[in-house]
Amino acid sequence: MTSHTATDPRAAAASHAEGWWQRPAALFVFGGITLALVVGSLFIGVYDLGAEGGREMFFITRVPRTLALVLAGSAMAVCGVVLQQLTQNRFVSPTTAGTSEWAALGLLLSVILFPTASLNVRMVLASLTAFAGTMVFMAILQRIQLRTTLIVPIVGIMLGAVVSAITTMIAVSTDYLQLLGTWFMGSFSPVVRGRYEILWVVALVCLAIFLLAHRLTVAGLGPDVATNVGLNYRRVMLLGTAMVAVATGVTTVVVGFLPFLGLIVPNMVSLLRGDDLRSNLPWVCLGGVAIVTSCDIIGRLIRMPFEIPVSMILGVIGAAVFIALVLRLRRTA
Amino acid sequence: MIKLADVAKSYGDVHALGPVDLDLPRGGITALVGPNGAGKSTMLTIIGRLLGADAGTVHVAGMDVTTAKSRQLAKTLAILRQENHFVARLTVRQLVSLGRFPHSQGRLTTECVAAVDRALEFLDLTALQARYLDELSGGQRQRAYVAMVLAQDTEYALLDEPLNNLDMQHAVAMMAQLRRAADELDKTVVLVIHDINFAAAYADRIVAMTNGRIRYVGSPREVMTPDVLSDVFDTPVEVIDHPTHPLAVYYRLS
Numbered sequence: 001m002t003s004h005t006a007t008d009p010r011a012a013a014a015s016h017a018e019g020w021w022q023r024p025a026a027l028f029v030f031g032g033i034t035l036a037l038v039v040g041s042l043f044i045g046v047y048d049l050g051a052e053g054g055r056e057m058f059f060i061t062r063v064p065r066t067l068a069l070v071l072a073g074s075a076m077a078v079c080g081v082v083l084q085q086l087t088q089n090r091f092v093s094p095t096t097a098g099t100s101e102w103a104a105l106g107l108l109l110s111v112i113l114f115p116t117a118s119l120n121v122r123m124v125l126a127s128l129t130a131f132a133g134t135m136v137f138m139a140i141l142q143r144i145q146l147r148t149t150l151i152v153p154i155v156g157i158m159l160g161a162v163v164s165a166i167t168t169m170i171a172v173s174t175d176y177l178q179l180l181g182t183w184f185m186g187s188f189s190p191v192v193r194g195r196y197e198i199l200w201v202v203a204l205v206c207l208a209i210f211l212l213a214h215r216l217t218v219a220g221l222g223p224d225v226a227t228n229v230g231l232n233y234r235r236v237m238l239l240g241t242a243m244v245a246v247a248t249g250v251t252t253v254v255v256g257f258l259p260f261l262g263l264i265v266p267n268m269v270s271l272l273r274g275d276d277l278r279s280n281l282p283w284v285c286l287g288g289v290a291i292v293t294s295c296d297i298i299g300r301l302i303r304m305p306f307e308i309p310v311s312m313i314l315g316v317i318g319a320a321v322f323i324a325l326v327l328r329l330r331r332t333a
Numbered sequence: 334m335i336k337l338a339d340v341a342k343s344y345g346d347v348h349a350l351g352p353v354d355l356d357l358p359r360g361g362i363t364a365l366v367g368p369n370g371a372g373k374s375t376m377l378t379i380i381g382r383l384l385g386a387d388a389g390t391v392h393v394a395g396m397d398v399t400t401a402k403s404r405q406l407a408k409t410l411a412i413l414r415q416e417n418h419f420v421a422r423l424t425v426r427q428l429v430s431l432g433r434f435p436h437s438q439g440r441l442t443t444e445c446v447a448a449v450d451r452a453l454e455f456l457d458l459t460a461l462q463a464r465y466l467d468e469l470s471g472g473q474r475q476r477a478y479v480a481m482v483l484a485q486d487t488e489y490a491l492l493d494e495p496l497n498n499l500d501m502q503h504a505v506a507m508m509a510q511l512r513r514a515a516d517e518l519d520k521t522v523v524l525v526i527h528d529i530n531f532a533a534a535y536a537d538r539i540v541a542m543t544n545g546r547i548r549y550v551g552s553p554r555e556v557m558t559p560d561v562l563s564d565v566f567d568t569p570v571e572v573i574d575h576p577t578h579p580l581a582v583y584y585r586l587s
Contacts (some may be wrong), residue, residue, distance in 0.1 A: 047338025088420045220421045222412055224383050229434040229485065230407025272459055274465060275421040278439070 021272040027282060034290040038090060041066045041293050060193045068199055069293045070192045072255050075202035075247040078209055078281065079290025080262025081210055081269075082240050083134075085220035085277065086140060089272070091153040093262030094248045096161035101250040102133025103245075104168045104184055112174055114302065119253065123198055127249030134241050147263065186256035186311030188296050199254050205247045209240075213278035216240060223254040257311055260318025265324045291317075334359050335380060335489065335523070340389030342375055350375045350545040352389060354356075355524055357538070358459075359394075362515050364532035366556075368566055373525040374415060374493050376542070380523070381412030381491045384411035399413075407435035411485040415540070417524070418480050419466060425477045426462040429453060432484035436549045440527045452484035457511055459547045471498035479507065484516065492524040496531065508535045533557050539566045553578055 016201070020026055043049065080093035089095075094100050110122040125247050137156055137205030144151065171180045218226050219236045226233040251258065265287040269280050297311040302308055334357060341351030350372040350500075355533040357363050365373040366497070378384040380391055382398040391398045395411050429452055433445040441449070453459045466474055475498045479545040482490055495511070498502045510553050514520045526532050532539050533552065539556040544564055549556050556562075557579035562570035570583040 085421070090420065214434070217421070217423075217439075218434055221431070223420050224412075225417075225419075225431075227383055227403060228381065228407065229413050229431065230402075230404035231434065232403060242403070270422055275423055276427050 018058055022096070023155075026263070027286075028282070030290075032288055034286045034293070037293045037297070038070060040067055041069060041297055044297055046202040053155075054148055057271065061191075063189045063295075064104070064193050065188050065195045066293075068196045068255060069189055069296055070257060070289050071196075071199040071287040072188075072251045073261065073284035073290075073292030074206055075199075076252050076258045076261040076292075077265035077284045078206050079247050080283050081266035081280070082155050082209055082216060082244050083262070084102060084266055085216045086138070086237055087152055087242050088222060089149060089152040090267055091149065091263065092156060094244065095257060095259045095262065095264075096153045097137050097156040097247045098163055099130050099134045099137075099244060100252055100257050101125070101163040101167065103130040103249045104180075104257075105129050105133075105163055106249065107183070107253055108167055108176060109182065110172055111179065112170070112178060112327045118196070119198055123201075123250050123253045126248045126253050127128060130249045131242055131245035132244055132253075133159070135184060138237065138241065163311055184252070184256045186258045186314070187308045187309035189307050189309075191255065193319055196254055198250060201250050202247045204279075205243050207218055209243055210278070210281050212236070212239060214244075214282060217275070217277040220277070255310075258292060259315050261292060263323045264318055264325060265291060268321075271325070271328065334394070335521070337376075337380070337390040338390050340376070340379060340386045340391060341402055342379060342384070342387050343373075348545055350379070351386075353545075353547050353549070355519070355540065355547060357523065359521050360515065360519060361537035362511060362524070363533055363538045363540060364536035365523065365525045365540050365542060366529055366532050366565070367528075367548075370544075371542040372545040373542055374462075375545075376532065377412070377491050377493055377523065377525055377580055378414065379412065381475065382406065383412060399507055403515050407485070407487075409493070410489045411482045411487040413478055413482045413493060413495065414489040417474075422465050422467060424463055424465055424467070425436055425480075426453065427465060428477055428486045429458075429462075429480045432481040432486075435485060448486050449484050452480040455483055455514075457478040457506070472500055475499055476503065476507070487520075489521045489523070492522065494527065496526065505529070506516065511535070528580050529562065530578075532579070543567075557581060 042062050044060060048054060049058055076094060081094045083094065084090055103126040106126040107122055110117055110125040111292055114121060137159055140155055141152060144155065168177070168180065171177045215231060215236045218229060218231050219233060219240070223233045265284055269283045269287055273280055273283060292310065292314070295317060296310045299308040299310050300315045337353055337355040339354060342349045345474055353376065367373055367375065373385065379386045380398065382392065385399065396409065396546050398404060398406060399418065407467045426449065429449050430441060432452070433441060433448060439446050453462050456479060458480055460477055461469065461473060466477060469477065475495070479495055480491065482492065495507055499507055508531055511522050535552055536553060539551060540547060540562065541556055548565055549561055557572050559570055559572050566583070568583060569586065570581050573580045573582055
């Protein structure tokens, strides 16, 4: 028996999953570029490192800031890919599923209820609300009959808007509005030694997601196929959501919102390499680090000696890349 | 064997199935036929534990499908639903490899790789294995889904309309391959099928259903009579005797 379908040679050449992007060398090159950005970030700033006390400053601000970029960047990108697998929708990410907004609500509540609590307590509360909120999102999704590509993120964005309105209302009535503005404007400038170490938690989360990768790939084919091959779909769903909630909660507490990162990085990787999660995860991590680091460097350079928050740069670049991706995805879909 | 006892299912107020009792022996091909809404897919999905029944019990190879360990069941029973739409961009080979998940939890052994190769070969997909699913035609994709089920290498395979989207050549090839799987690999295949003539040509048993009930169970020769078919499908059907199998003719009302 032979296949009778005529193949477009151009499509065949482009479609084979054995292209340049599948080679280990490609990962090496991309890793090198990312490393260069990260090292660059260490040496960009207003303070003259050669001056007296430069060494101390290097370890008090530059190193923590750069590590925070690496951790938060990879965490948000990985969270995006996990949520996209769990919802089987390319347009879901922590900032379009309401996860970040719920984390913000938890953070504000922790400030009001436990004014003297440590960063760790705030982080736990933010993660808990992020988890509860994302589960609400998932529960709503399961009840929706018409799960089209666009309905899913719209539900998430609406849910996020409602939660964020409640957060703002609470902040207004308790005089915390200003704190809200500065805290959630995703920025790495306040990251110094002693204020970022908690971010290492997200490294653990990334590791756990790597171990769970095959299951998440199977879950990405939907509950029926997952059950058919003997996967406990509900458990994977819960575990995945919990990990996203922890990573988002921690990142929100330490640096604030990082819009678009969880959206554009997984989609770019998917376009280039398909959706085999295990082999994609290093790419997703590196992509998140590269983009967030570039944006932070741009934010530091544009108006030196002042800084533009990274979330603003991310918003501008992210929106442009996102529109390009939507157009590209529509063509290939 | 597959054993259903008093199985019933409703969707809200709509009665979909049962109560039905059915015993299917091990081995061979069983075809579920009947008009739209007869409950064929509902019954298949309940046997494949993707849908819970409201009442009754289902046993496959001695295991109660609602209480048995899902991972253990996945090594015994594989099911392919009618509608499959995957958002994930996977290649044919990656998809078929996921069929090995019950055996390897994602870490493919050499045995797994061999099973994947066999399944690809079996469905004539070796040349297409590096292609992404979203770049295939409907029929090629359908073959990839069936290959995934075959790679799972279970004793029982339940397929809901495996001939969906297949052209004549590939439909015949698919049925011949399922026949081979039953004969050579000793699989038990249960399928929902629309084309009654394919059922007559390849199945060992035909189960005819209407309105959520099982009406007739028998060999193709027993079920393929004008009276039975006209009754089941509520439309006049003639049966012509062909040397290898009976042939239903129902295309014109007069």
